Structure formats: C-alpha cells, structure tokens
C-alpha cells in the first residue's frame with residue numbers, strides 16, 4: 001500500500017506539492033492534466049512536464065485520476081473511434097513515462113452527484129451532502145448553478161462549466177441509452193484498450209458511480225459487486241480492474257464494503273477510502289474519516305484491503321472543510337491530511353498485529 005493524495009496541478013489546486021510532501025507517510029500523488037477535454041490526446045511531452053513538476057518536490061506520480069472518457073465513447077457515436085484512438089495513444093504515452101495506473105469513470109453526464117457542497121455540521125465544519133428529496137425536486141440543468149456558488153471559485157471534477165453549459169444536449173445524447181447499451185459501450189472500449197494496457201502494464205481502475213444508483217433517469221452500471229464482477233468477466237484481464245471507493249459504493253447501504261473488497265481480490269488497483277454519515281437511508285453527508293464520526297467501520301475496510309494483499313495506492317477521498325480553509329469542496333488540505341494520517345495509523349496497527357508473535361529476523 002502506498003499513501004497518496006490527489007493533486008490537480010498548480011493552475012487549479014489550492015494545495016501545493018510542498019504541503020503534500022509534509023504529510024507524514026504520503027509519498028505519491030494522484031494527478032491529471034486537468035485542462036484536457038475528454039477525448040483529447042495527451043502528448044508525451046505534456047505528461048513528462050507533469051512528472052518533472054511532481055518529482056521536483058520529492059514526490060512521484062502514483063497514478064492518473066482521471067483520463068476521462070468522452071460522452072461519444074459512453075454513448076457510442078461514430079466519433080468514438082477517434083476518441084478511442086486518442087485514448088490508446090494517451091495510454092501509450094503514459095506507459096512510456098512509466099505511469100501504470102489510470103482511474104476513470106463511466107458515468108453519464110455528471111461525475112459524482114451531491115446536493116450540497118457546504119452543509120454545516122455541529123462542529124462548524126462544512127461537508128458535501130446528498131439528499132434524495134433534493135435530487136427529486138431539482139431540474140438537473142439547474143443543479144450546476146445551484147452548486148457552483150459554493151465551489152469557492154474552483155472547477156470541480158466532472159462539473160466543468162463548459163460541459164455544464166450543454167447539460168440539456170448531454171441529456172438528449174443519452175435519451176435512448178439504457179444500462180445494457182452503456183455496458184456494451186464500456187466493454188467495447190475496454191476491449192480496444194486492453195492490448196496497449198498489456199504492452200505497457202497499465203492497470204485501468206474504474207471508479208464507481210456516485211451515488212450508486214440511477215439519478216435523473218440516467219443509467220448507472222458500476223454500483224455493486226454483481227455489476228463489477230460482470231464487467232470483469234466480460235473483459236477478463238488483470239488490467240481491467242477497479243478503484244475501490246468506499247464513499248461511493250457505500251452510498252448504498254446494501255453494499256457490504258469489506259466483503260466486496262474480498263470478492264474483488266487482485267483486481268482492486270487503487271483505493272479511495274472515506275467515510276459517510278447517514279442521517280437516513282436517503283440522506284448522507286461526508287463525515288471525517290474516523291469510524292466513530294460516520295457510519296462505516298474504517299478498520300474493517302482497511303483490514304480487508306490488507307488481508308487481500310492490496311499493494312496499490314490509497315488516497316483519502318473527500319475531506320471536510322475545516323480551520324477556515326477555502327478550497328475545492330472535498331479537496332482541502334487539512335482534513336485530507338488528517339484522513340491520510342488516520343488511515344496510515346490503522347494500516348500500521350493492522351500490519352503490526354499481523355506480525356505479532358512472528359519470529360523476528362536476526
């Protein structure tokens with residue numbers, strides 16, 4: 001396991017590489033070329049420059065989150081061929097730069113969906129929150145306007161203003177895309193990219209849909225163990241794996257997170273570990289990482305990762321906004337640093353307990 005933090009690049013992030021470097025036990029970043037549109041080619045020079053920037057701070061790139069998938073690929077329009085060719089060339093360029101992990105998602109129109117970006121908790125911290133009643137009451141086209149006021153002037157992943165200006169057209173593109181068609185388009189994409197992934201040993205790690213059910217009538221296919229296993233069977237290659245995001249799978253309380261981790265053994269290439277606090281089945285907020293602050297048993301989640309031999313990067317996922325910080329919602333420095341430290345502490349304890357009583361090497 002390697003502890004990492006997500007980094008959006010100096011143009012977009014309020015957190016610096018120098019700050020990340022000072023979080024104990026964090027050795028790598030998960031980053032991206034945030035300027036790139038889905039479907040565009042990433043050149044080797046651009047990737048190299050990003051790598052140099054990260055390495056100059058004493059950290060390294062542990063993986064990319066995300067190389068985004070265009071709507072043409074998700075919907076399966078004729079333009080997808082060009083976008084897939086660009087994706088393959090991008091993977092090749094990443095491979096040449098010795099980068100071997102790519103996180104992506106296959107969610108139509110929106111990335112994650114929350115209904116509040118700054119819900120105030122009793123301790124005065126603010127967090128992202130979701131209420132099904134609020135989703136049911138809002139016109140999706142208005143969603144972005146409503147949320148952007150609380151974004152602290154930042155550009156949030158999957159909610160880029162250029163895309164959101166066309167939300168209506170995006171919805172029209174997906175009008176006759178049901179779960180089966182979306183799934184078929186995912187398989188089509190994966191089959192095309194597997195050869196380059198094999199050549200450069202690039203592990204693809206699909207991020208779950210968040211929340212893990214259909215919102216605004218759009219299909220969602222990466223939501224639980226059965227759907228994931230189906231996807232892995234359809235393209236049975238170790239390079240076709242998953243990002244285990246506890247906060248996203250955990251939106252559905254039917255998902256038994258430690259049990260899912262055990263079932264996906266060997267195919268989890270990347271982990272996002274965070275906690276949620278449920279106020280009711282239909283209303284949850286993103287609490288601190290600590291087990292007692294939320295609903296999940298974080299120790300059991302980390303133990304399942306440990307016991308299945310997970311050796312990829314972990315990052316704390318969304319954090320609370322605390323201590324007066326102004327940053328991209330979910331992506332401030334302070335609470336994610338606390339999260340990383342807590343998760344490192346759990347891991348150390350699990351590791352030491354596993355070795356207690358084992359013979360000490362001379």
Ligand code: CS2
Nearest residue numbers: 066103104105111112157207
């Ligand atoms: C992330 C996702 O902020 C988040 O919730 O976990 O936006 C994630 O980066 C993408 O879905 C992966 O493509």
Ligand code: MN
Nearest residue numbers: 245248272317
């Ligand atoms: Mn996540």
